[in-house]
Amino acid sequence: MSLLQPYFQQCPSAFTPAFSISTPCPSIYISVSKRTFISCCSSQSQTAVVNGKLDARIVERDEIRIGLPSKGRMAADTLDLLKDCQLSVKQVNPRQYVAEIPQLSNVEVWFQRPKDIVRKLVSGDLDLGIVGLDTVSEYGQGNEDLIIVHDALEYGDCRLSIAIPKYGIFENINSLKELAQMPQWTVEKPLRVATGFTYLGPKFMQENGLKHVMFSTADGALEAAPAMGIADAILDLVSSGTTLKENNLKEIEGGVVLESQAVLVASRKALIQRKGVLDTTHEILERFEAHLRAVGQFTVTANMRGSSAEDVAERVLSQPSLSGLQGPTVSPVFCKRDGKVSADYYAIVICVPKKALYKSVQQLRAIGGSGVLISPLTYIFDEETPRWRELLSKLGL
Known part of the structure; x- marks a missing residue:
């Protein structure tokens, strides 16, 4: 690196080499078959080399930038996830590298190679990105400015x-x-x-x-x-x-x-220093969590006779597959008989995973349930996602 130091002093925006290896054990060697080039480019990023490491400062710009994979299965699956979360990417021309997500104000989407997403998060040219954990680990090399916001997007395994x-x-x-x-x-x-x-x-x-x-x-x-x-x-x-x-x-x-697998990663500096990045990250995280939690879950609704809501709830909870997320919702079903309004039936609503769906229907029937209705869930929003609390803790907020 000593031969490169004068160059970095002359051109602070120079790219770092494709990879830099430090091997404390003298018996481990690295042989690279491709030549590595260093080139100077025009960039808004402020970079410098401090003790042999790239030091990135927050970039002076107003828009929030999200990096997405530009090609391959990871790119397609990422766009599908965003679409499922009502965050469809609008790209005027498929050959353009810049797009937008209309539901997120002041956000630019940049299509990049996965390894370049990580490098540009470190340099400050991107604020958020979706890539594989392997790419973050390889090209981030333990950089403390990189924060994993969501570690399990459930594709790219x-x-x-x-x-x-x-x-x-x-x-x-x-x-x-x-x-x-x-x-x-x-x-x-x-x-x-x-x-x-x-x-x-x-x-x-x-x-x-x-x-x-x-x-x-x-x-x-x-x-x-x-x-x-x-x-x-x-x-x-x-x-x-x-x-x-x-x-x-x-x-x-x-x-x-x-x-x-695919992860949502962010720049610590951007989250703390750039206006709007933390709020945008919160919204994306909540949408991801709500959708991923709902995948493979179904709402099951049935009617059941009972003397009271408590009586019906006790019968439902006696079955192991009918507890739902936090317990069943039981509410009276009103009907008019002989000119009077009464509640002879109660409606039961529970959330059931796909693998336990048929067994749950059988158990409902066994305790007197009828008119069973089933519909897939799209989102399950918690009061507050645990990953959001973890992110705030990492940021010291």
Whole structure:
């Protein structure tokens, strides 16, 4: 970094290298197959290098910026989630990188590569973003300015995992401990790992006592690297594991570096210093929580005879699948008989998960329920979402 320091002093808005690795263990090496360029660009961000780290200050602008993935399955699923939460993204031209969410005032949507979303959150060019936890962990590198606002958006599920060949010297190796104890790995001949995660990989190996390891990047599918003889193992994202099996590779016990899915991440500085960011984050978080909590839940309504609401409630609560979120709602159903208004029936309303739906209907019938109506839930709003309290606690507010 010493050779780059004068450049950063001349051009404070220069991009940082694609990745920066610090390896306290001298036996862990990182070999990068692609050249890294540093270029100067025009930006409103105020950046500086302090003790070798990028220091971002709040950017002087009025609009709130949210970064979304620009391509792939993650991009499509993110837009679907926002639409389900009544936060549809309005994009005039699909080739444009800037859009808006009409329901959120003074908000700009910027479509970016996931890793660039994380970098621009750190630099102050974005305030909020939706990316995979693996991307935040790899490119955020533990930066304290990055705050995970929602850690489980329930899509983009995968795991960052070590995989080795099923054959040869690895045939009987089934755990990370066994891999580390193999006598083949020395300073002169380290374990060669092909990966795109050149921060999380070395960090994980160091924490687990693997001393003689060399990491390298590779173009194209990493699964081919062991068969081609350019790597002994790979460290890559795995969803179903089918691709690994088709290439005669296997995951090993203790070799999962990170469980990942889509998360909502924010800049701490933006949340505290930029007007409107905290309120906008609160609204997005509440919409996400209400929708995700309602997924797979149904409202079940039925009528039941009873002498009182308490009598009906007691019969309902005697069944294990009929308790609902906080208990059943029981209210009188009024009808007119012989010129008089009376309540011979009571209406029961409960919330039931999909997997227990039919069983709940059976239990309702067993205690005298009739006229059962079922409808899917769209939102379940709590009085206050726990994640909002956690966010305020992280911010010291």
